[in-house]
Amino acid sequence: GAVVSQHPSWVICKSGTSVKIECRSLDFQATTMFWYRQFPKQSLMLMATSNEGSKATYEQGVEKDKFLINHASLTLSTLTVTSAHPEDSSFYICSARTGNEPQHFGDGTRLSIL
Amino acid sequence: QKEVEQNSGPLSVPEGAIASLNCTYSDRVSQSFFWYRQYSGKSPELIMSIYSNGDKEDGRFTAQLNKASQYVSLLIRDSQPSDSATYLCAVSGNAGGTSYGKLTFGQGTILTVHP
Numbered sequence: 474g475a476v477v478s479q480h481p482s483w484v485i486c487k488s489g490t491s492v493k494i495e496c497r498s499l500d501f502q503a504t505t506m507f508w509y510r511q512f513p514k515q516s517l518m519l520m521a522t523s524n525e526g527s528k529a530t531y532e533q534g535v536e537k538d539k540f541l542i543n544h545a546s547l548t549l550s551t552l553t554v555t556s557a558h559p560e561d562s563s564f565y566i567c568s569a570r571t572g573n574e575p576q577h578f579g580d581g582t583r584l585s586i587l
Numbered sequence: 588q589k590e591v592e593q594n595s596g597p598l599s600v601p602e603g604a605i606a607s608l609n610c611t612y613s614d615r616v617s618q619s620f621f622w623y624r625q626y627s628g629k630s631p632e633l634i635m636s637i638y639s640n641g642d643k644e645d646g647r648f649t650a651q652l653n654k655a656s657q658y659v660s661l662l663i664r665d666s667q668p669s670d671s672a673t674y675l676c677a678v679s680g681n682a683g684g685t686s687y688g689k690l691t692f693g694q695g696t697i698l699t700v701h702p
Contacts, residue, residue, distance in 0.1 A: 581630040
């Protein structure tokens with residue numbers, strides 16, 4: 474149980490492109506979803522917290538206009554990196570939880586901006 | 588600033604030995620504690636969760652929590668080469684607080700189990 478699917482797993486695109494990443498909880502309803510970013514040899518850094526039907530809460534220093542988060546249902550959240558640039562290249566990971574249960578992570582999306 | 592500190596290692600142990608991973612946290616009101624395993628290029632996988640003082644055992648893994656010392660550890664018995672990974676300690680805040688449900692991760696400890 475507690476399976477989180479993330480898609481796509483790998484994206485390469487040109488600078489200025491917008492990229493959408495999907496995160497789905499497959500076998501449970503996620504009251505909260507989280508988006509993280511991880512640079513090489515560093516730990517996970519929380520970008521934003523997303524609750525179904527409400528606006529995402531962004532961490533300090535994360536641009537909400539650049540990283541658009543939509544949590545339209547209890548099983549789906551999307552992260553759109555708008556006008557991506559090389560410095561946005563990173564490993565983006567979502568997680569989902571229900572109630573007070575621990576967070577379960579998706580497989581991550583490796584984003585490379587040329 | 589809420590911080591979670593781990594010894595970054597790398598920690599190298601022989602196969603069959605006990606691996607001991609340590610973590611300290613700065614926010615005294617933290618309530619939930621987790622150990623995640625992350626293989627290179629992969630996302631974290633939940634190993635253990637612990638919420639109250641003492642030991643919690645699950646197979647070869649034992650988590651230990653001491654809230655007075657703000658310390659949490661993970662012991663891996665009979666270590667196997669497949670246990671080689673980065674182990675992340677994560678801490679979550681108390682219910683009703685602004686950090687409730689949000690995880691703060693340590694920088695991770697790289698564990699290598701050699702045959």
